[in-house]
Amino acid sequence: MNQSVEVVGLYVRDQDEALAFYVDKLGFRVHTDVRNGDYRWLTVQHPEQPSFQLGLFRPGPPVHDAATAQALNALVAKGAMPPLVLNVADCRGAYERMRGLGVEFTQEPVERYGNVDAGFRDPSGNGWKMIQSAR
Amino acid sequence: MSDLPAAQDPELLRRLLRAKDRMDAASHEAWPVQRLAEVSGVSEAHFARSFKQAFGVPPHRYLLTRRIERATALLRDTDLPIIDIAFETGWESLGTFGRTFRDITGESPRVIRERARAAASELGRVPHCILGAAQRPDLTIAVSEKRRREEADNNAAIQPKELS
Numbered sequence A: 001m002n003q004s005v006e007v008v009g010l011y012v013r014d015q016d017e018a019l020a021f022y023v024d025k026l027g028f029r030v031h032t033d034v035r036n037g038d039y040r041w042l043t044v045q046h047p048e049q050p051s052f053q054l055g056l057f058r059p060g061p062p063v064h065d066a067a068t069a070q071a072l073n074a075l076v077a078k079g080a081m082p083p084l085v086l087n088v089a090d091c092r093g094a095y096e097r098m099r100g101l102g103v104e105f106t107q108e109p110v111e112r113y114g115n116v117d118a119g120f121r122d123p124s125g126n127g128w129k130m131i132q133s134a135r
Numbered sequence B: 001m002s003d004l005p006a007a008q009d010p011e012l013l014r015r016l017l018r019a020k021d022r023m024d025a026a027s028h029e030a031w032p033v034q035r036l037a038e039v040s041g042v043s044e045a046h047f048a049r050s051f052k053q054a055f056g057v058p059p060h061r062y063l064l065t066r067r068i069e070r071a072t073a074l075l076r077d078t079d080l081p082i083i084d085i086a087f088e089t090g091w092e093s094l095g096t097f098g099r100t101f102r103d104i105t106g107e108s109p110r111v112i113r114e115r116a117r118a119a120a121s122e123l124g125r126v127p128h129c130i131l132g133a134a135q136r137p138d139l140t141i142a143v144s145e146k147r148r149r150e151e152a153d154n155n156a157a158i159q160p161k162e163l164s
Helices: A015-025 A066-077 A091-100 B010-025 B033-040 B044-055 B059-077 B082-088 B094-105 B109-120 B128-134 B143-156 B159-163
Strands: A007-011 A029-036 A039-045 A053-057 A084-087 A104-112 A115-121 A127-132
Touching: A007 A066, A015 A029, A015 A039, A015 A053, A066 B010, A091 A104, A091 A115, A091 A127, A104 B010, B010 B033, B010 B044, B010 B059, B033 B044, B033 B059, B044 B059, B059 B082, B059 B094, B059 B109, B082 B094, B082 B109, B094 B109
Parallel strands: A007 A053, A084 A127
Antiparallel strands: A029 A039, A039 A053, A104 A115, A115 A127
C-alpha cells in the first residue's frame, strides 16, 4: 500500500455551511459524512486528488470543552489558522467563476514571476491561496 | 476566565477580519473608521475598540504598518523616486510619509533604501571576472585530458586481461 497523508482537517463554524461552500463553490466532493449524536465526521475531496481528504470539523463536545471550542472558533474567525494552498490550472478563470458564485476574495489574481495567485476565505475565515504555477 | 476580558463573539470577529482583509488588499486607500465600521457591520463607536481587542493593534496603526511594509519593499525592489512611493503607498505628502516612516522604523526611507541596495550589491563588490570564476563549472582539467582519463578508466578493467 502507499504510505501518505490521508486526512487534514480544518475547523469550521458550521458544517452544513462549509459543506455547501467546498462542494457547490469549490467543486469538491463529499467523501465521508457520518454522525454519532452531536459528533459529525465530515470530509471532502478534490475531484482530481482521490487519495486525500479535507476534513471539515466543528470545534465542540465531545472533543473540546466549551472554553476550548470558543477559543478555536475565535481563532478561525480571526483568520489565525495556518494558510491553505489550492493549485489551479487557470487562476483568473477560477477567480471569475468563484467570484460569480459569491466566494469572498481577499486578493485579486496577481502575476508574480510567471505564477498567478489569488486569495480567498471560506465562510468560517480559513484563508486560501489559489496558485497557478508557471511549471 | 474572570480575569480575562469577555470573549468576543466569533461572528463579530469574522466581520472584523473582513475589515482587516480589506486594508491588506488596498492599504494605499484611505480607511477612515466609518468605512471600516461599515465593512464590519458595527458601529463606529465600537469598531476601533473591537478591532484592537481582536488583533492587538488599533486599526489605524495596523494600516500604517502595512503601508510601511509595502513602502519598504518598493524602496528595496524598485527605482521609484521616494515621493512616488509615498503617494503609491497612501500618503498625501512626502513630509508625512518620511516622518511616519522614521517614527516606525527608526530610519529614513533613504537610509533604508541605501542599506537594502548595499546588501543586494555585496556580490557586486566582487570584480566581475572573479565572480564569474566563482560561478564557473568545476572543470579543473582540460576537456581533452578529462576525456583521456575517462577512457583510461573504462579500459582499466580490460587491461589486466591483456597483461596476463
